[in-house]
Amino acid sequence: MWDNLQLLFVWAPIINVQVILDGIFVGAVFALSAYGLALVWGVMNIKNLAQGDFVIMGGYLAFALHQMHVPLVLILLIVMPLMFIFGWIIYVVMIRRIIDQDMFVSLLATFGLSLLLQQVINLIFGPEVQTIDMEMPVYDAFDNMVTVPSSKIVTLVLAGVIAVAVVLFMKRSRAGQAIRATAQDPRAARVLGIDIDRVYAFTFAFNAALCGAAGVLVSIIWVIQPFYGITYSVRSFAIVTAAGLGNLPAVIGAGFGIGLFEKYTGAILGTAYEVAAPVCILLLVLIYRQIQMRRNRQVVR
Amino acid sequence: MFMKHGIVAAAALAVTLATPALARVDGDTITLGSSISLTGKYATNGLHTQRGYDYAVKVINEAGGVKVGGKSYKLAVKYYDDESTPARGAQLAERLIQQDGVEYMLGPYSSGMTKAIAPVSEKFGVPMVEAEGASRSLFTQGYKYLFAVLSTSEQYLATAVDFAAAKSSDPKSVRIALAFEGDPFSMDVRAGVMDKVKEYGMKVVIDDQLPADLSDMSTTLTKVKALKPDALIISGHSKGAATAARQIDEMKVNVPMIALTHCEAAKVQEKFPKTANGFLCPTQWVETLSKSDAMFGSAADWNAGFKADYPSYTSVPYQSAQASAAVYVFKEAFEAANSLDKDKLRDAISAVEMETFYGDIKFSAQGNNIAKPMFMRQINADGTYGLVEKAGDMVHPRNVAY
Incomplete structure (x- = not known):
């Protein structure tokens, strides 16, 4: 660990650039799936444990399309609607029935969905680790000390475009307004003529589409395997806990933050601790919140 | 009811x-x-x-x-x-x-x-x-x-350390980077490597542990690039081999000798033909x-x-x-x-x-x-595996063209 710190800050500070860049690239992808989770959580109070598996499912759809030589942008345009339809079906079949139940029912149901998705993906695609090799050029700088694959730049740009589109959609469109109104007060929204059931279905489907997009990006920059979903679920939960519900800029900020924290943890303590990093953040945030709440807590006499 | x-x-x-x-x-x-x-x-x-x-x-x-x-x-x-x-x-x-x-x-x-x-x-x-x-x-x-x-x-990658020593005029000056998963198998492989490393008096410059759900090892490879070791030794089952092969290419990691387990299982020669060229892979058996x-x-x-x-x-x-x-x-x-x-x-x-x-x-x-x-094989440019019985049979340094 001491060696690693010296390496980072004394011997070869230039590799900080690489670590920071990597953190930003992964943060962008995390932010996408985390925002979907925040939406579903905020609007319908469903804690979706299958979030990571939606991401992996999107990744495998992209992988399948890539095998058919579909170009990247088209892959994204096909996977998102496909995942949207899938999300809608899952809502109608399952989520609608658990939405009024207590928290444990939603946790159990989505955990079951997560297991089901893993196994189905495993049955169809097999357990091999897969990746989409776009065979795009890799840029390097500082005497090859910093390398940036163009696939990661493309990923970042796509994530940015999707994020901006989502913000505009939520702010400007009628559907976005309806979602925000339902999140604030479902009863009042219903009184004002909003079809809550439709809004819920749309939100859940929209979340699946966002996860699908994240999955496409993950399959391009990393590797995917049917059982890797859980790490994305954990990261999404950590980000949402840190950022709060329904606040896209905060979610993006937290996404980048966790990406960077993860990469620095990896550089200093070793790659094995990278996955542990978001869980630590989750813990710290919960402890901080607890202390913050204690200050406001009063005893009723 | x-x-x-x-x-x-x-x-x-x-x-x-x-x-x-x-x-x-x-x-x-x-x-x-x-x-x-x-x-x-x-x-x-x-x-x-x-x-x-x-x-x-x-x-x-x-x-x-x-x-x-x-x-x-x-x-x-x-x-x-x-x-x-x-x-x-x-x-x-x-x-x-x-x-x-x-x-x-x-x-x-x-x-x-x-x-x-x-x-x-x-x-x-x-x-x-x-x-x-x-x-x-x-x-x-x-x-x-x-x-x-x-x-x-423990016999899996120990030969790779022997090869690294044979390729150097002074085995003591050889610098080794290690990246191993924390499961019993990989830790055993690591123990075998460490025994050899100590025997030759080599220096371990990186000793990272890889997670079980490995999909990104860029931080380890960033350190490898900064420290330029003489040999990089990796073991993390199929996902370790696939992730390493993918990212070694993407990050243009240029180490003269790279040895890793599970090359065949992860099909690295097929999925990453360019990078896999020159990888040393231990095998229990050759056809x-x-x-x-x-x-x-x-x-x-x-x-x-x-x-x-x-x-x-x-x-x-x-x-x-x-x-x-x-x-x-x-x-x-x-x-x-x-x-x-x-x-x-x-x-x-x-x-x-x-x-x-x-x-x-x-x-x-x-x-x-x-x-x-145990046997050691090296992946050739055409994706085939060639048996390496002694250090002289090995292509060293690897032919890389990123």
């Missing part, structure tokens, strides 16, 4: 299951049992293993099966999916033995799973021939019913090996037969070959014991001394195979 019926049905089912079904020898079929990882993190290699078992069973049955006491028996394997979790594996082993009446076991995939299952088969005195648990620690517990056809894991037996023919014959049954392989992973060898050991032992009694069978297995397509098999008193060495 519905719930009530459900409970009754479940109870009825449980009663049926609990009745000891003597599936051990059913008519003219001998049933071997195996809990194998078909889902979860070891699923890739679990499948390779299962196919190796299935292929051997098919070939042996086609050749007339196993002859015990003048009667021919067919072999069959009863599988359960252990989901790559040791606790589940131990549970399923118990279920195989107690509920399904299995008295002969084939091993699971990975040292960790074998470690979980071995105490169970030991408790019931059920002989287990395993082909995929190479951890040294399996053979220091005094197990009597555990036999392994493969070489133990060019000049060993043969009466059942499967030569190593090349087994290879051709297996590929004909599973055409999706361009290069057959050794995991499948050793799985076939484990089934073959059972056949030989059954015939040598000339009995279906599990204790007589156990003694026959421990006395086995045979040449197979997979190499020689002879078990030590601890149960590991002491007759077969």
